[in-house]
Amino acid sequence: MKSPFSDRLDRRTALKWIGTAAASSLIKPGAFALNSSPAAEPGVTIAAAYDGPGYGADPDVIKDYAPGELWPLTFDDHQRRTAALLCGLIIPADEHSPSASDLKIHDFIDEWVSSPYPQQAGDRKVILTGLIQLDVTSEARFGKKFVDLKSAQHAELCEELAIVKPEAAPDPSEAAKTKRSLQQFFRTFRNLTAGGFYTTPEGMKDVGYTGNVVLATQPKPPADLLARLGLD
C-alpha cells in the first residue's frame, strides 16, 4: 500500500505544480525537496504581501469594508477555488447554518493573508505554502489536484490533517515531516475559517450568540440552566 504521504511522488509531476505556482509569482522554483516544507527550503520564497500602508491610526470605524477594498488580494483563481473548497469542507452547511464557502470566507482568508500588517505575515507563509503542498500531496496520492478529487478522497485527507494525535517520539521521515507541515497548515486554515465564519450573523446565530441588540432590561438566564449548574 502506498504511504499516505509518499516520498515517491515523481519529481516531474511535483515540479509541474511548483511551476504552476511559480507562474503565479508566488514562489520561485529552486532546490525543492519534494516532501519537506517548501517554505523551509532555500530558494523557495513566498512573495511578500502588499507593503503599502494599512488603514492608519484614525480609520472610519463606522463604514462597512469588504475584502480587497483596503489592500490588493493575493489568490489566483486556482488558489481561490482550493481555499473555497477547504472552507466548505471545514465548515459545511448543516441544519444550523450555511457553509463557510457559501459565506465566502475564502475571500476573508485572502484578505487576511494579503494584509500589510506583521501579525498576518506568518499565516501568509503557512497558507500559501500549504495550498501548494496540498496539491503536491493530492497528486502524489490520487494523481489529481485537490480541487479535482472525489469527496471520499477529500474526506480521507481532511481526516488525516484535521486530527493530530500526540506522538511519543516524532517520526523523523520526510513523509512524516510533510504530514506535520500540512497539519499545521490545516490548523491555521481552520482557525481562519472559523474566525471568519463565526463573526458573520449566520455564525453568531449558530453558536447561540443572541446579543448586540437593544434591550430595556438585562435578560435573565433560564432557570433550568441555573438549576442544572447548581446556581439557583
Place this chain on the structure above:
Amino acid sequence: MPLITSSKTQPEYDVIIVGSGAGGGQTAYTLTMEGVKVLMLEAGRSYDPQTETAMFQTGAKAPLRGSSTPDKPFGFFDATIDGGWTSPGEPYVRASPGRANQFKWWRARMMGGRTNHWGRLSFRNGPYDFKPRSRDGLGFDWPLDYEDLESYYERVELLIGVYGENHGMENTPDSAPGVLQPPPAPRVGERLLKKRSADIDVPVVAAHRAVLTQRQDSKNIPAKLHPNNPKAQRVLREAMDSRAACFWATSCGRGCSIKANYQSTTVHLPPALKTGNLDIVPNAMVREVETDDAGRATGVVYIDKTDGTEHRVKARAVVLAASAASTVRIMLNSKSKRFPDGVANSTGLVGKYLMDTVGASVSGQIPMLENLPPLNEDGAGGAHVYAPWWLYKEQIAGKLDFARGYHIEMGSGKMMPKMGTGSGLEKFNGGGSWGKNFKQDVRRYHGSFCGMAGRGEMIPNEDSYCEIDSIVKDQWGIPVLRFYWKWSDHELNQVAHMQQTFADIISACGGRVLSGGPEKDRRDAIHPGGDIIHEVGGAIMGEDRRKSVTNQFGATWDVPNLYLTDGAPFVSNADKNPTLTLMALAWRSSDHLVGELAKGNI
C-alpha cells in the same frame, strides 16, 4: 465659548488646562461651573462619540474581522485615535533592556483622551492606600487621608454614575446609601466562578464601573453637587437628562454614543462647554509652560498641528492634565533661567517614581459550561464581578512574600464571537476536527472559557522613571521621553501568587488552565510596565517640599499657580484602578484653585 481654532483664542484666561481626559475633564467641569474662564488645549483631534462610535458594527464588516493591528492594537473598533502603543510622529525611547524591564506607553490623540476606551472600573482607594509607608514601611505616604477625599469620591460617583454594591470589606470603602447605581447580574459563568471562589475563600462581589444601569436622578443630584449655584444645577440637569441608561449591548471599549458610560467627551466636557466659560482648541500640542521672573506661570506655548505654527496663550494659572508621563515631559521641557532642570523641578524629582499596575492573566476552560443554550450575555459591556484584595490580615502578619495587594477581574460569558472563536479546540476535542463535527465542537465550547486578570499594587522604586532623551525629538521638534523600568520582588512574587490563585479558582470550577498558570515563569507572566495603562507618578505630592513636587492640592511647590490634576502627583498606585481617585483629586485640587483665584492669591 466653544470648540475653537488657534486664531480665536482670547488674550488671557483665568486658567489654561492642558489635556481633556479624566483629569482635564474634571478640572474643566469644576472650574467652569464656578464661573472660571478656561482654555483647554488638547493634543489630539476633536471627537464626537455620538456620531463616531461603532456601536453595533460587527467583525464581518471590518478589516481583518476587527482584530488587532499595530494601527489599532485593541482592535478596529476600539475608541482610540492616532494612538495605541505608538502614536504617529511621536516616538518615545525605552532605555531598559529585557522584556521585564520594558515600559510601554499608550496614548490616545483625541478629545477625551483615554477615557473614551477605558474599562470604566471605578474603585475607591481605602484608608490604608493613603498611608502605605506607615503601614508597611515601603514607598511613601500621601499628604492626605481617605477622609479628606471621601466626599470627593461621592461627588464623582454621583456625577459620572457608577454601578456597584457595598460589602463592608476591609480597605474597600462603601459608598453612602443611594450613591451607587444597581450593578448588573453576573453572567452564568461568572455565577459559577463566584460560587466556587467562595469555596476557597476568595470573595467575588459586584464590580464598580462608570456605567449607568438606570437614568441619573437629575432632580436631586445637581443641587447636591452644586448647592447655591442655580446655573450649575440647571446645566448639570440638562446634561444628565441627555444621558441614556445602558441598553445591554455593545462593548464599552468602543465608547458609547448614548452616553450610558462615562467618557470625558460625553460627561465632563458638554456641561463645561454649556456654561459658556470654556474654549477648547484641539490639535494643540503643548511644548512648555512659561514663567516670569518671579517664578509664576504665565501661560503655555503650543504647536498647532493643523499648520505647524507656534502659539503662546496666557492665563492666571496653568493646569497640566496631559497624562502622567506627558505632564512630566512638558515640565522637563519647560526650561528657563530660574528653572534650568524644568519647571517646578528644583528637587530633581520630576520624572521619578513612575508607576503602573502589576498585571498577570490566566485563562481556563470549564467543562460544566459546555453546551450552553443560546444566551444574551452582553450585559453592561464590561466586567460585572471582581474579587477585591482579601488577604490584608495575612499580609500585615508577614505571611505573604509581597507587601501589597491585588484584585481579580474575572469574566466568562457567551460573548460575541471574534477572531479566535473556534481556535485551539484541538487541545481538548481529541486532537482536532473538521466538518459537521467541528461545527458541533464550536457550539459545545463557545462560552465555556473564563479569563482572570490580576491587577496589583506596584511599589514606587528608584529604577522606574523617565527623563528627556538627549537626541530623539517628535515631528514638531519637541524632545521626547526616555523610560527606565524595573519590577521588584514584591511585584514578581505578587504575580506568582496571582497565577496560583487563578489556577486554584479554575480547578475549583472543575476546569483546566489553558494559559498563564503557575508553571509559567513569573518574569514572563508579568505584563511589561505601562501595559495595564495605569501610568501614574512622576511628580509626586507630599508634605515636605524638599521631597515632593506638589502639595496635597496638586499645586507645585516651586510655582504656586501651576497645578497638576492627572496621575502625575500619585504617591502610590493602589490595586484600585486609578481613574476614580484621579478624578476625585482633580475635583479637590480645582476647588482649591477656585479658592486661590477668589482670594487673589493667584
